Amino acid sequence: MSNTQKINSTITHASINKCAIPYIRYKLVKKPPEKYIKSLQLDLFSQFVTNDKSEVSNTVEIWESIPKYFLTPAQVKKLRTDTGHADPYEWNYSEKGGNFTVRIQPALIKQGNNKYQAFFPGITEELVEEALKKILTIQNHGIHDVNKVETWVRFSLRMVLKELASRGRDRNINQIKHAIEVMSSCVITLSKEKKEIWKGSILQDLVTVGREEYLADTDAQHIGRLPLFISHAINQLEYRQFNYDRLMSCDEQLTRLIYKKLINRYRHANLINNYHFMYSDLKSTGLLQQNREIDNRKKVLSALNELKEKNIIANYETDERKESRAITDVKYIIYPSNEFISEQKAANKRNSDSDKHSIDPNLISVNKS
Incomplete structure (x- = not known):
């Protein structure tokens, strides 16, 4: 097997x-x-x-x-x-x-x-x-x-x-x-x-x-x-x-992972909407395995700051979720850069162009249903 x-x-x-x-x-x-x-x-x-x-x-x-x-x-x-x-x-x-x-x-x-x-x-x-x-x-x-x-x-x-x-x-x-x-x-x-x-x-x-x-x-x-x-x-x-x-220019592995997440999930990025994800979701990736949660959260902030440096995002906000005094989760709110918006529009156009070919009888086995 x-x-x-x-x-x-x-x-x-x-x-x-x-x-x-x-x-x-x-x-x-x-x-x-x-x-x-x-x-x-x-x-x-x-x-x-x-x-x-x-x-x-x-x-x-x-x-x-x-x-x-x-x-x-x-x-x-x-x-x-x-x-x-x-x-x-x-x-x-x-x-x-x-x-x-x-x-x-x-x-x-x-x-x-x-x-x-x-x-x-x-x-x-x-x-x-x-x-x-x-x-x-x-x-x-x-x-x-x-x-x-x-x-x-x-x-x-x-x-x-x-x-x-x-x-x-x-x-x-x-x-x-x-x-x-x-x-x-x-x-x-x-x-x-x-x-x-x-x-x-x-x-x-x-x-x-x-x-x-x-x-x-x-x-x-x-x-x-x-x-x-x-x-x-x-x-x-x-x-x-x-x-x-741009992906390969990112030094931190977590930065590259978040960038890929934004590419695939934040497809209609623009200046009047934002995207968010949770710290608990990032934990599932295996890239946050520091002994202390505070160090893991610092690692996320470092990755987000690199995304800003690479002009992928314009800014971000954090919203900590607490029980008593303990932080149980964090919501990260992302605001896109103009370059990222342009790149997502190009990707959307490429997808639209490819979809037009999917009805071509020469494209064997393409089934978008």
């Missing part, structure tokens, strides 16, 4: 919330398509409403709402046994009224002493995933099979290195190679109400060159399959344009 993926081809934000996912099993394809597949869905995924295509990418909320990059190196060190191994880590969270559990089975990676050590995905893997999704939009670097619901991204270590460096997120080749290994070897299991609904890796069915060539040639091409959530989003046009360059 460890290699079984379970998901329905009409999955939407609402359907995962309702757990309307029949147990349809797909055989894993261990090799990418031998021939190029023409896909209008991938073409739409790669088209943006912008003056500078290099600055934008796509967010897939249904995939990105699953916590998976929240463990810190210090936490991972504590989870390891004396032999360097670690048990799977479980995290319970709530999403749109549903109770979910994500279980992360760590990657076991051979070390220089010939012993294996457990690694969980973290910040570097998060950034590499963003880079790979951006590379997917570059011509000839993505393959999308509409009927099999599969999406493959073709890349080299050097491409990822250059992409990260161009966004100020420098990682060396060994760090990128390690991240790719973690992403392809860890196993994530998603359950709702204790019922398993999906299982797989962040980067699946990785096809790579031999070890010697892999180490010697950082321009050698690799290809891996992205999770079914992303493939279904491409089929169903369930993704959203955003300022990728």
Whole structure:
């Protein structure tokens, strides 16, 4: 069962919330398509409403709402046994009224002493995933099979290195190679109400060159399959344009998460409305695990201040909820910047343009219902 993926081809934000996912099993394809597949869905995924295509990418909320990059190196060190191994880590969270559990089975990676050590995905893997999704939009670097619901991204270590460096997120080749290994070897299991609904890796069915060539040639091409959530989003046009360059410029992981939340939830941002979220909702993401709640709240304020510095929001307010003298929750009220408003309008237009294509008979299997 460890290699079984379970998901329905009409999955939407609402359907995962309702757990309307029949147990349809797909055989894993261990090799990418031998021939190029023409896909209008991938073409739409790669088209943006912008003056500078290099600055934008796509967010897939249904995939990105699953916590998976929240463990810190210090936490991972504590989870390891004396032999360097670690048990799977479980995290319970709530999403749109549903109770979910994500279980992360760590990657076991051979070390220089010939012993294996457990690694969980973290910040570097998060950034590499963003880079790979951006590379997917570059011509000839993505393959999308509409009927099999599969999406493959073709890349080299050097491409990822250059992409990260161009966004100020420098990682060396060994760090990128390690991240790719973690992403392809860890196993994530998603359950709702204790019922398993999906299982797989962040980067699946990785096809790579031999070890010697892999180490010697950082321009050698690799290809891996992205999770079914992303493939279904491409089929169903369930993704959203955003300022990728601005996201990657954010230093704090929590800032990036809140920014993604605003992109997907605050779609009609303007100067006469605002958006709010609760501290308790952010706690579900796994990024607020300080020992003291006051330190967690300071971390949120730091992220909000960075959002202001990056001109994503114009201002914010806090509304503390108390019982007696204890703070039980905090409401954060967000006011958008003019730039964010403009970017959301562009994303809305892009969605509208894509929806017009969804009735095209050449777009196989697109069903927005």
